[in-house]
Amino acid sequence: MTDRARLVLMTPPVPASATPESWPGPLAAELRAALAAGRVDAVILRLPAFDERTLTKAVKPLVAIVQEAGAAALLEDAAPIVARAGADGVHLTGPEALGPTLQALKPHERIVGVGGLRARHDAMEAAETGCDYVLFGEPREDGSAPPLSGVLERVGWWAELFEVPCVGYVAETGQAGDMAATGCEFVALGPDCFARPGSAAEAVRGALAAIAQAPEARR
Numbered sequence: 706m707t708d709r710a711r712l713v714l715m716t717p718p719v720p721a722s723a724t725p726e727s728w729p730g731p732l733a734a735e736l737r738a739a740l741a742a743g744r745v746d747a748v749i750l751r752l753p754a755f756d757e758r759t760l761t762k763a764v765k766p767l768v769a770i771v772q773e774a775g776a777a778a779l780l781e782d783a784a785p786i787v788a789r790a791g792a793d794g795v796h797l798t799g800p801e802a803l804g805p806t807l808q809a810l811k812p813h814e815r816i817v818g819v820g821g822l823r824a825r826h827d828a829m830e831a832a833e834t835g836c837d838y839v840l841f842g843e844p845r846e847d848g849s850a851p852p853l854s855g856v857l858e859r860v861g862w863w864a865e866l867f868e869v870p871c872v873g874y875v876a877e878t879g880q881a882g883d884m885a886a887t888g889c890e891f892v893a894l895g896p897d898c899f900a901r902p903g904s905a906a907e908a909v910r911g912a913l914a915a916i917a918q919a920p921e922a923r924r
Protein backbone atom coordinates (compact mmCIF):
# COMPACT_ATOMS: atom_id res chain seq x y z
CA MET A 706 0.00 0.00 0.00
CA THR A 707 1.30 3.46 -0.87
CA ASP A 708 0.38 6.84 0.54
CA ARG A 709 1.62 10.35 0.01
CA ALA A 710 3.21 12.14 2.93
CA ARG A 711 1.04 14.80 4.50
CA LEU A 712 2.08 18.31 5.45
CA VAL A 713 2.76 19.82 8.88
CA LEU A 714 3.51 23.49 9.51
CA MET A 715 5.70 24.80 12.32
CA THR A 716 5.14 28.44 13.21
CA PRO A 717 8.12 30.76 13.90
CA PRO A 718 9.73 31.22 17.31
CA VAL A 719 8.13 34.08 19.21
CA PRO A 720 10.41 37.06 19.98
CA ALA A 721 11.10 37.74 23.64
CA SER A 722 9.60 41.19 23.11
CA ALA A 723 6.16 39.78 22.22
CA THR A 724 3.19 41.00 24.23
CA PRO A 725 -0.44 39.86 24.37
CA GLU A 726 -1.27 42.91 22.24
CA SER A 727 1.31 42.14 19.54
CA TRP A 728 0.87 38.36 19.37
CA PRO A 729 -0.73 36.46 17.71
CA GLY A 730 -2.49 38.93 15.41
CA PRO A 731 -0.04 39.02 12.48
CA LEU A 732 0.58 35.28 12.74
CA ALA A 733 -3.15 34.59 12.61
CA ALA A 734 -3.49 36.28 9.23
CA GLU A 735 -0.52 34.40 7.76
CA LEU A 736 -1.71 31.11 9.18
CA ARG A 737 -5.20 31.56 7.78
CA ALA A 738 -3.77 32.23 4.30
CA ALA A 739 -1.39 29.26 4.52
CA LEU A 740 -4.16 26.86 5.50
CA ALA A 741 -6.31 28.11 2.65
CA ALA A 742 -3.52 27.40 0.14
CA GLY A 743 -3.71 23.61 0.39
CA ARG A 744 -4.17 20.65 2.67
CA VAL A 745 -2.25 20.86 5.93
CA ASP A 746 -2.81 18.08 8.45
CA ALA A 747 -1.31 19.67 11.56
CA VAL A 748 0.20 22.91 12.82
CA ILE A 749 2.78 23.02 15.61
CA LEU A 750 2.24 26.34 17.36
CA ARG A 751 5.32 27.78 19.00
CA LEU A 752 4.34 29.95 21.93
CA PRO A 753 5.48 33.05 23.85
CA ALA A 754 6.50 33.00 27.51
CA PHE A 755 3.23 34.36 28.88
CA ASP A 756 1.63 33.15 32.07
CA GLU A 757 -0.76 30.24 31.53
CA ARG A 758 -3.96 32.27 31.74
CA THR A 759 -2.72 34.93 29.30
CA LEU A 760 -1.27 32.31 26.97
CA THR A 761 -4.46 30.30 26.90
CA LYS A 762 -6.50 33.36 25.95
CA ALA A 763 -3.97 34.42 23.30
CA VAL A 764 -3.61 31.04 21.62
CA LYS A 765 -7.32 30.17 21.38
CA PRO A 766 -7.85 32.18 18.17
CA LEU A 767 -4.95 30.35 16.49
CA VAL A 768 -6.29 26.98 17.60
CA ALA A 769 -9.67 27.88 16.10
CA ILE A 770 -8.11 28.92 12.78
CA VAL A 771 -6.20 25.66 12.54
CA GLN A 772 -9.14 23.45 13.43
CA GLU A 773 -11.57 25.27 11.14
CA ALA A 774 -9.22 24.34 8.29
CA GLY A 775 -9.41 20.67 9.28
CA ALA A 776 -5.93 20.46 10.78
CA ALA A 777 -4.77 19.43 14.24
CA ALA A 778 -3.49 22.21 16.52
CA LEU A 779 -0.47 21.10 18.57
CA LEU A 780 0.99 23.39 21.23
CA GLU A 781 4.75 23.26 21.64
CA ASP A 782 5.82 22.33 25.19
CA ALA A 783 2.54 23.54 26.67
CA ALA A 784 0.75 20.42 27.91
CA PRO A 785 -0.89 22.16 30.92
CA ILE A 786 -3.00 24.43 28.70
CA VAL A 787 -3.91 22.00 25.90
CA ALA A 788 -7.40 21.27 27.25
CA ARG A 789 -8.19 24.85 28.21
CA ALA A 790 -7.08 26.13 24.83
CA GLY A 791 -9.13 23.49 23.03
CA ALA A 792 -6.02 22.21 21.23
CA ASP A 793 -5.63 18.71 19.83
CA GLY A 794 -2.40 17.92 21.58
CA VAL A 795 1.17 18.86 22.33
CA HIS A 796 4.52 18.73 20.57
CA LEU A 797 7.44 18.19 22.94
CA THR A 798 10.85 19.52 21.93
CA GLY A 799 12.58 16.76 23.87
CA PRO A 800 11.71 13.38 25.41
CA GLU A 801 12.35 14.31 29.04
CA ALA A 802 8.72 15.13 29.88
CA LEU A 803 7.18 12.47 27.65
CA GLY A 804 6.07 10.06 30.38
CA PRO A 805 4.21 12.62 32.55
CA THR A 806 2.72 14.27 29.48
CA LEU A 807 1.33 10.98 28.22
CA GLN A 808 -0.17 10.29 31.63
CA ALA A 809 -1.86 13.70 31.63
CA LEU A 810 -3.12 13.83 28.04
CA LYS A 811 -3.59 10.35 26.62
CA PRO A 812 -6.62 9.51 28.80
CA HIS A 813 -8.27 12.49 27.10
CA GLU A 814 -7.27 11.25 23.64
CA ARG A 815 -4.91 14.14 22.94
CA ILE A 816 -1.98 13.84 20.54
CA VAL A 817 1.50 13.71 22.07
CA GLY A 818 4.43 13.98 19.65
CA VAL A 819 8.09 14.43 20.36
CA GLY A 820 11.18 15.87 18.68
CA GLY A 821 14.68 16.65 19.93
CA LEU A 822 15.62 13.00 19.42
CA ARG A 823 19.33 13.21 18.75
CA ALA A 824 20.06 9.48 18.91
CA ARG A 825 18.24 6.51 17.42
CA HIS A 826 17.94 5.02 20.89
CA ASP A 827 16.09 8.14 22.09
CA ALA A 828 13.55 7.75 19.30
CA MET A 829 13.00 4.07 19.99
CA GLU A 830 12.50 4.75 23.70
CA ALA A 831 9.98 7.49 22.89
CA ALA A 832 8.04 5.12 20.66
CA GLU A 833 8.05 2.41 23.31
CA THR A 834 6.79 4.92 25.88
CA GLY A 835 3.76 5.59 23.70
CA CYS A 836 4.18 8.84 21.73
CA ASP A 837 1.99 9.38 18.67
CA TYR A 838 4.83 10.45 16.39
CA VAL A 839 8.54 11.20 16.32
CA LEU A 840 10.06 14.18 14.53
CA PHE A 841 13.56 14.25 13.03
CA GLY A 842 15.63 17.03 11.52
CA GLU A 843 14.53 20.21 13.29
CA PRO A 844 17.19 22.86 14.07
CA ARG A 845 19.34 22.47 17.14
CA GLU A 846 19.06 24.84 20.09
CA ASP A 847 21.79 27.08 18.63
CA GLY A 848 19.82 27.43 15.40
CA SER A 849 22.07 25.22 13.30
CA ALA A 850 20.48 22.48 11.25
CA PRO A 851 21.66 18.90 10.82
CA PRO A 852 22.75 17.97 7.28
CA LEU A 853 19.78 17.08 5.10
CA SER A 854 21.44 13.87 3.94
CA GLY A 855 21.66 12.64 7.52
CA VAL A 856 18.04 13.52 8.23
CA LEU A 857 16.86 11.71 5.10
CA GLU A 858 18.80 8.64 6.17
CA ARG A 859 17.38 8.73 9.69
CA VAL A 860 13.80 9.26 8.51
CA GLY A 861 14.09 6.50 5.90
CA TRP A 862 15.43 4.09 8.53
CA TRP A 863 12.53 4.86 10.83
CA ALA A 864 9.85 4.68 8.14
CA GLU A 865 11.05 1.27 7.02
CA LEU A 866 11.25 -0.36 10.44
CA PHE A 867 8.72 1.23 12.81
CA GLU A 868 4.94 1.65 12.95
CA VAL A 869 4.90 4.86 14.98
CA PRO A 870 4.47 7.70 12.45
CA CYS A 871 7.47 9.80 11.53
CA VAL A 872 7.65 13.52 10.73
CA GLY A 873 10.61 14.68 8.65
CA TYR A 874 11.52 18.36 9.03
CA VAL A 875 12.68 20.40 6.03
CA ALA A 876 14.02 23.93 6.19
CA GLU A 877 13.18 24.71 2.56
CA THR A 878 10.13 24.02 0.42
CA GLY A 879 12.24 22.41 -2.29
CA GLN A 880 13.35 19.68 0.10
CA ALA A 881 9.81 18.42 0.71
CA GLY A 882 9.89 16.00 -2.22
CA ASP A 883 13.12 14.35 -1.09
CA MET A 884 11.73 13.97 2.42
CA ALA A 885 8.45 12.51 1.18
CA ALA A 886 10.36 9.94 -0.87
CA THR A 887 11.77 8.42 2.35
CA GLY A 888 8.38 6.96 3.19
CA CYS A 889 7.67 9.22 6.17
CA GLU A 890 4.03 9.87 7.00
CA PHE A 891 4.47 13.63 7.42
CA VAL A 892 6.75 16.39 6.15
CA ALA A 893 7.15 19.37 8.49
CA LEU A 894 7.76 22.71 6.86
CA GLY A 895 9.97 24.96 8.95
CA PRO A 896 9.12 28.41 10.27
CA ASP A 897 11.13 30.18 7.54
CA CYS A 898 8.04 29.82 5.38
CA PHE A 899 6.54 32.66 7.45
CA ALA A 900 9.47 34.97 6.67
CA ARG A 901 7.45 37.58 4.77
CA PRO A 902 3.79 38.41 4.12
CA GLY A 903 2.24 35.81 1.85
CA SER A 904 5.23 33.50 1.93
CA ALA A 905 3.54 30.83 4.04
CA ALA A 906 0.80 30.29 1.46
CA GLU A 907 3.43 30.08 -1.29
CA ALA A 908 5.39 27.57 0.76
CA VAL A 909 2.37 25.34 1.31
CA ARG A 910 1.59 25.27 -2.40
CA GLY A 911 5.22 24.58 -3.27
CA ALA A 912 5.67 21.85 -0.67
CA LEU A 913 2.48 20.06 -1.69
CA ALA A 914 3.54 20.18 -5.33
CA ALA A 915 6.96 18.75 -4.46
CA ILE A 916 5.37 15.96 -2.41
CA ALA A 917 2.98 15.11 -5.26
CA GLN A 918 5.89 14.84 -7.71
CA ALA A 919 8.12 12.76 -5.42
CA PRO A 920 8.56 9.04 -6.04
CA GLU A 921 5.83 7.32 -4.08
CA ALA A 922 7.32 5.38 -1.19
CA ARG A 923 5.99 1.96 -0.25
CA ARG A 924 5.03 1.54 3.40
